[in-house]
Amino acid sequence: MSIDLEQIDELRKRANVSYEDAKNALEQNEGNLIKSLIYLEKQNKIKPDDKPCNDNTFFKNVKSLIKKGNETKLIIKKNDNVVLNICVTLAVIIAISAAPIVIVGLILAVITNHKIRIVKKNNEDSQVNKIFDKVSVVVNKVTTKINEELKTE
Template sequence: MNVTLEMIDTLRQRAKVSYEEAKEALEVCNGDMVAALVYLERNNKIRDNHCSDAGYNFANTIKGLVRKGQETKFLMTKGDKVVINVPMNALILTTVFATPVTIIGGAVGIFTNHKMKIVKPNGSDVDINSAFDKVSKAVSNVASDVVPVSGNDNKAE
């Protein structure tokens, strides 16, 4: 049976699903509206009237962010050896709940020439070492400026 736009619209209004979901359900059920509703219900596609679109969209956005955070990885390497390989969600939670540990770990990583990067789900990297290298150079410059000054002070005495 051919699925018509009117059938899709009716199913969309009753089940509060997208055009794609309504069309798929009707095609799978050969245009039978009741069977399509049962199909959508079994696949947990039907949104009840208590759930607003804003709440549904918010929940889907959060689910997407959590999924993306699990797929995106934070890597810390020293040479060819991977020292840390954790999902971004774990890094974010560690930063929130154990901020001193994260700060100390990052500082130790910078000063011991560890390389840090974020690997996206598609495999591309976000190299964060350039920012850390700038910080490391600034710290080294300050340290080298302090050492000669204190060394000169000792010679003058």
Template sequence: MSEILWTELEKVDVLRERMGVSYERARFALEANQGDLVKALAELEKEHKEEDGASRWFIDGVKKQMKRLNKTQLNLKHEDKTLLSMSAPLGIALAYTIWKRPTLRMLGLIGAATAAVNHYELEVDSMEEQTEEVEEYDEYPYDIKTVIVPDDEFSENEKVEISE
């Protein structure tokens, strides 16, 4: 169709149908491009891709954190003995459930205070850190050997790692 047949409203309707934007946004895009429908479509598409990139970045970050959380363990220890070990998501769900019920909340606070007084420890153990350390040494191309250096070079016998 020729440019003469297109009315302003028809152009706005085309933008709304194709890009899923509001009337106001479609009208603004047309005005910014002097009524050129193709340029307005290109501009709206570019903005849409930028928004998708930002939302994809956020969603990828959330997924990464969830994977990291799933590799985390909560350990309750007393005198180097592990009394209880559970995954972090389960621990968070349990803590949330206890916190939402007033009677359980009081019991939880009393239990936490008692555990602190009796020197219990809550350890957060990330399995991801351990695997990263192993991967880091797997990529190292040299053999690492431990050498004990004589006393005269250092104040104490210290282990020094050298590579060949």
């Protein structure tokens, strides 16, 4: 029986062996792919895939998210003075580990008229900034009204 390149490639793909090993295994087993795989397995010639675990799509997605988070900044300003400038990845880690403190801090920042911005790599504004702006406007109106009522009393 003649062995063709397609059979050798298929065996190489399945067993991760050299061309020579694949050809010899197929010749020893009359071109039978299954018998050749068993033969190579008994000879301890089947090698594990060279792909590291980080080739997994899950890890690629996580890596991509972390990269985007590192390139995106959370900036808190008060009258054009930067109070806080950190990457979003760090902000998320802090928010997860100290959620109550972060929530109180954000509320205080909004009440004291600090501007919260999410700035992408190319200094692009994020869609979230529109929401931050709307919240700031509402909170400013409320705090102004409260201050006016306190002054009249």
